[in-house]
Amino acid sequence: MRGALSILTRVAASLLGALRAAFARLSPRTQRLSLAFLTLLALYSVLYVAYRIVPVVWVGRLAPALRVVFAPAEFVAGRVGLSSDQMRIEQGDAVTVAAIEVRTQTIEPSISASGRIEALEQANIVSKNSGRIERMYVDEGEPVRRGQPLFQLERLPLELQLARERAAVQSAEAQHRLARERYENARRGVEIRWNEIEQRRVEAQQLKAQLDRARIRFEGQQVLYREGGLSADAYNAARAELISREAAYLNAVTDLNIANVGFRDEDITGRGLSVPANARARFQLLVDLNTRVEKAEMEAAASGVSQARADMQSTARLLEEATVRAPMDGVIAERNRTAGEEVLGGASTQAGDPVLILVNIDQVYAVMDIPETDAIHLEPGMSVHCDVDVFGDETFAAELRLIKPVIEERSHTVQVKAIISNPDHRLKPGMFLRGRIITGPERQAVLVPEDAILPQEEGKAFAFLIRDGTVFRVEVETGDRYEDMIEIKSGLNAGDIIAIEKFALLRDGLAVLPELQPSQASN
Known part of the structure; x- marks a missing residue:
């Protein structure tokens, strides 16, 4: 690595000399732009050298971003460095590589x-x-x-509304009381009418009996009159009495039929109902039929009370909810x-x-x-x-x-x-x-930087193991990742030395000089 940096420095010096000669022939404006460019290039080079000198583990999470930033410099240095390292390989000299010691660390699967x-x-x-x-x-x-x-x-609008609805409830309750009283009076009136019908029926039966007796007497007197045993006046008087009895009976029957309207069997069947066989049940059914209007009015009044009370309760609830309270x-x-x-x-x-x-x-x-x-x-x-x-x-x-x-x-x-x-x-x-x-209990595991492991196809991976100054490519089985570290399940053991750079040059049996880097702290 140091040889590559030395060569890179010499190349940069040569380039600067050539640029200095050409610089004098440029216009002032072009000179200013060129000077600014060279200043930036020099600063970039210094930062790259610092990046290469600082141990990899010190960079930490910035490593991926820095690799992108310094990719052009890596390419140039790599080309020069590889040539230098290749010359060493051809001459049989050992290649210097950065390396780390594999250590066992305590991990907590997470x-x-x-x-x-x-x-x-x-x-x-x-x-x-x-x-x-x-x-x-x-x-x-x-x-x-x-x-x-x-x-x-x-609260005031709701309080006024609640007062109005309380008054509406009182009015509805009064209407309901009146409707209930009318209904009860109607039922009593039906019972009175029923009794009157029964009384008229008895009177009609009595008049029928009187008519039958008057007819029998008249028939006997008619026989006597024909035989001359009864005077004309007596006969006419008997005949007048019979006619009077018939008229009284017919009037009673007519009144009974009129009074009986609404209490007949056809009045029951006409409403699609069956006539009860029990007299008491028939009477109760007739009472219900003849008071249905009053009952409907009472039920409507009761519904009005329920509606008025519901409105009042709703307003009372809204008044209570006008003060909003914490639910938790x-x-x-x-x-x-x-x-x-x-x-x-x-x-x-x-x-x-x-x-x-x-x-x-x-x-x-x-x-x-x-x-x-x-x-x-x-x-x-x-x-x-x-x-x-x-x-x-x-x-x-x-x-x-x-x-x-x-x-x-x-x-x-x-x-x-x-x-x-x-x-x-x-x-x-x-x-x-x-x-x-x-996700699991603490355990001991072998962890290495993820960049030190090279993936292959079919899920396999390998690392470059260094033993006695010689590098060997070994296949490893990887496990879980812990930030920028990866678990090695097999292929490496604690104490092993592995290379962490120049993978393109390394091959089995190559002589190397490992430069140990500080080990990364456990996670």
Whole structure:
């Protein structure tokens, strides 16, 4: 590596000499542009040299980005360096390579992901009533208890409406009492009429009996009159009595038939009903049929009472709900209205901004999106370690509580939620976090930088093992990844030395001079 850097320096010096000669022949404007370019090129070269000198493990997570930035310099240095190393190989000299010692580290199988803090519960507080806010009892950031008043709408319009509806209830109840009295009077009137019919029936029967006796007497007197045993006056008197009895009977029958209208069997069958065989049942049915109008009026009045009471109860409920109370313990997260503003009740309010937003953050959720390939290893109850940037190195313990049963199609991730105890409310909804879900117990494993392993087809991989100054390509079995490290299940052991650069030059049996780099700290 040092030889390559030396050659690169000499090449740069030669280029600078040639450029200096050409520089004098340029116009002032072109000279200024060229000077700026050369300054940037020099700064870029210095930064590249520093990048190559600093151990790889010091770069850490910036390594992928730096590789892209210094790719052109790597290409030039690689071409020169490879030529230099190739010359050494042809001369039989050992090639210098950066290397690390393989070590066993304690690992805790886990899945890492970034996410955010969310409230355990959130309630959008709206009003069921429309009206003007009369008083606001709370402000943002205030803790509240379940049932505590939050704000109150104007009560006067509802109080006036409630007074009107109370009066309407009293009026409806009076109408119902009158209708019930009419119905009861109608039933009594039907019973009286029934008794009158029975009385007329008895009178008609009595007149029929009197008519029959008068007819018998007249027939006997008629015989006597024909035989001369009865005077004409007596005969005419008997005949007049018979006619009178017949007229009285016919009048009684007519009155009975008139009074009996509505109490006949045909009146029952005409309404599609069967005539009861029991006399008492027949009487009750006739009473019901002859009071149906009064009964309907009473039932309508009763419905009016029920409707009036329902209206009054609804208004009383609205009056009670004019004071909006907290549905749970929590903290006021947002206040979107103030006293004097109008609010729309019901669905209209819910579709817009709520008056208040109440959150419960005694416990909070750590919400993370996990790749579907990792999500299959998760189970509720697993421990989660959460790091929140604003709290530095402090770690918050959590428990995996919810795993969504569906996959996000675009990102192929599964959303999970871990619950964190937050009694002092330090964690706020919206904070960024990094979470690590523990998927198994701690164990010892061989870890090496992922860049030190070269993948092959069919899922195989290999590394360059250095023993006694000679390099050997060995096949390895890889396991889980831990940030920029990868687990080696087989093929390497603790204490082995492996190369971490110049893979294009290395081959079995090549002599090398390993330059050991500091080992990366365990995760």
